[in-house]
Amino acid sequence: xxxxxxxxxxxxxxxxxxxxxxxPVGYALDPDWPLVPQGIxxxxxxxxxxxxxxxxxxxxxxxRTMDEAALEAGPIAADTxxxxxxxxxxxxxxxxxxxxxxxYGLSIDRDDNLWATDSVAHQVIxxxxxxxxxxxxxxYGVAGQDESHFDGPTDVAFLSSSEVLVxxxxxxxxxxxxxxxxxxxxxxxxxxNDKGEFHIVHSVAVNNDDRIYVADRxxxxxxxxxxxxxxxxxxxxxVAGRPYGVEVGSENTLYIVSTYGPEEGGTRMIKMTSEGAVxxxxxxxxxxxxxxxxxxxxxxxNGDVFIGNIRSPGIFKISLQELVTKPVMIEExxxxxxxxxxxxxxxx
Numbered sequence: 001x002x003x004x005x006x007x008x009x010x011x012x013x014x015x016x017x018x019x020x021x022x023x024p025v026g027y028a029l030d031p032d033w034p035l036v037p038q039g040i041x042x043x044x045x046x047x048x049x050x051x052x053x054x055x056x057x058x059x060x061x062x063x064r065t066m067d068e069a070a071l072e073a074g075p076i077a078a079d080t081x082x083x084x085x086x087x088x089x090x091x092x093x094x095x096x097x098x099x100x101x102x103x104y105g106l107s108i109d110r111d112d113n114l115w116a117t118d119s120v121a122h123q124v125i126x127x128x129x130x131x132x133x134x135x136x137x138x139x140y141g142v143a144g145q146d147e148s149h150f151d152g153p154t155d156v157a158f159l160s161s162s163e164v165l166v167x168x169x170x171x172x173x174x175x176x177x178x179x180x181x182x183x184x185x186x187x188x189x190x191x192x193n194d195k196g197e198f199h200i201v202h203s204v205a206v207n208n209d210d211r212i213y214v215a216d217r218x219x220x221x222x223x224x225x226x227x228x229x230x231x232x233x234x235x236x237x238x239v240a241g242r243p244y245g246v247e248v249g250s251e252n253t254l255y256i257v258s259t260y261g262p263e264e265g266g267t268r269m270i271k272m273t274s275e276g277a278v279x280x281x282x283x284x285x286x287x288x289x290x291x292x293x294x295x296x297x298x299x300x301x302n303g304d305v306f307i308g309n310i311r312s313p314g315i316f317k318i319s320l321q322e323l324v325t326k327p328v329m330i331e332e333x334x335x336x337x338x339x340x341x342x343x344x345x346x347x348x
Contacts, residue, residue, distance in 0.1 A: 027269070027305065027318045027319065028319055029317070029319075030317040033317040034084055034089030034314070034317070040082070040091065040094065041062050041063050042060050042062075042082070042314065043060045043062040043063045043064060044060060044061040044064075044066075044295075044311075045060045045308035046059055046105070046106075046295050046308055046310055047059030047104060047107075047116065047295075047296045048106060048296050048306045049106045049108045049298050050086070050108065051108050053112075054086050055084065055085070056086050056298065056300070056306055057081060057083055057084070057106060057108065057114060058081070058308065059096075059103045059104075059105070059106035059116055060308075061076070061102070061103050061310075062076050062080055064076055064102070066102065066119075071101055071120050071141050074101065075098045075099055075121075076097070076098070076099075076103075077098060079096050080096035080097070080099070080100050080103050081095055081096035081116070081131065082094050086300050086304065086306075093130075095127075096127075099125060099133065100116065100125070101120045101121040102120035104116075104118060105117040105155035105156060105167070109158050109162065113126055113128060113129065114127045114128075115156040115164070117156060117166070118153070120141075120152075121140050122138050122139070122140075122142060122144075123138035124137040124153055124156060124166055125137075135181070137166075137178065138153070143171050145171075145174070147184035150166065150168045150169070150172065150176065152168070152169045152170025152171045153169045153176075154169035154201065154203065155167040155204050155215075155245075157204040157205050157206045159206055159227055160210055162180040163177065163178065163179055163185065164177075164182070165178075166178060167204040168201060169202065173189055173190055173197065173199065173200075173201060174188065174198070175187065175212070175214060188225075189201065189229070195223075196223070197219075198214070198216045198223075201215070202217035202245070203217075204246070205246040205247050207254070207274060208248075211225070211226065211274070212224070212227065213246045214246070215243040215244060216234075216243070217243055220241065220243070221234050221235060221236035222234065222243050222246055223235075238270060238272070238278065239256060239258050241258035241259050241260030241266075242259050243258040244296065245295065245297040245308075247298060250303070252273070253273060253274070254273075254274065255269065255297050256270045257269050257296070257307050258294070259294060265292065266283060266284060267283075267284045267292045267309075268281070268282065268283045268294075269281075269284075269305060270282075271305075292309065293311030293312075296308040304318065306318075
């Protein structure tokens with residue numbers, strides 16, 4: 001839970017009593033999305049991001065699976081980044097061939113440039129919206145923990161100053177703070193399970209107030225920091241699993257995608273306010289969709305949510321819908337039942 005202020009404590013007390021956001025808020029999976037044309041081998045989708053115009057970019061592994069030995073095979077020959085129409089799911093552009101050994105995280109800055117992490121080549125690569133390489137940070141295939149090396153970087157986020165935060169990630173338990181030109185500024189974090197410590201820094205996101213959310217995956221929590229890396233609080237019980245991706249949507253809302261259950265067979269998406277009030281809690285259990293493993297999350301301007309899946313290659317599109325509700329009596333309590341066959345979970 002959050003451990004920040006008395007106001008937040010009061011909010012959590014309300015949540016513990018069962019109070020949630022009022023109104024028929026529902027998310028439903030779009031079963032016909034995306035439309036991948038023949039000839040494109042869409043592999044494990046490890047990263048997703050949405051640009052300022054609402055287009056979705058998917059970062060995928062084109063048939064390759066997570067393996068440190070992939071470095072010996074060299075960069076993937078196929079295009080690893082797809083630009084998709086967010087409504088139809090049609091592929092509008094593709095690029096990234098010959099650039100990445102192990103695609104991992106994908107982020108888009110305020111100028112619509114793409115920042116992609118390669119967890120095996122230990123690099124962060126900045127590309128133009130058309131796929132031209134603009135900047136490479138890190139030495140190809142060389143792991144380290146200094147001003148010019150990463151060890152398994154996983155994600156990137158941006159402060160309002162355009163400075164860059166790198167979740168560095170698998171081999172290092174730190175957030176690397178870079179200037180916009182890729183020059184190292186500082187780092188914070190270390191291995192462990194105390195405040196400000198990490199066990200796999202898997203994702204990072206920044207809200208409109210320059211508050212930093214870090215998915216501390218194997219500690220099963222999301223930690224919150226100010227822009228200088230000072231610890232502010234943590235979300236733990238609400239995550240209910242291992243958080244793989246964090247993203248900030250409109251109105252500073254926080255989105256978390258996590259896995260849960262035996263062999264991490266289910267995927268869960270949580271949407272909450274910046275104060276910690278839960279707005280939506282969607283579960284996709286293994287028996288609902290085969291081979292579910294949500295790895296990254298992106299949010300469109302209209303509120304649609306995209307989740308990259310690495311167990312069965314593809315993308316989940318979860319659309320916010322206006323749902324018709326009716327009260328149903330269950331054990332003397334009134335719940336809201338939803339007349340929609342695609343709905344995954346029901347808020348109570």
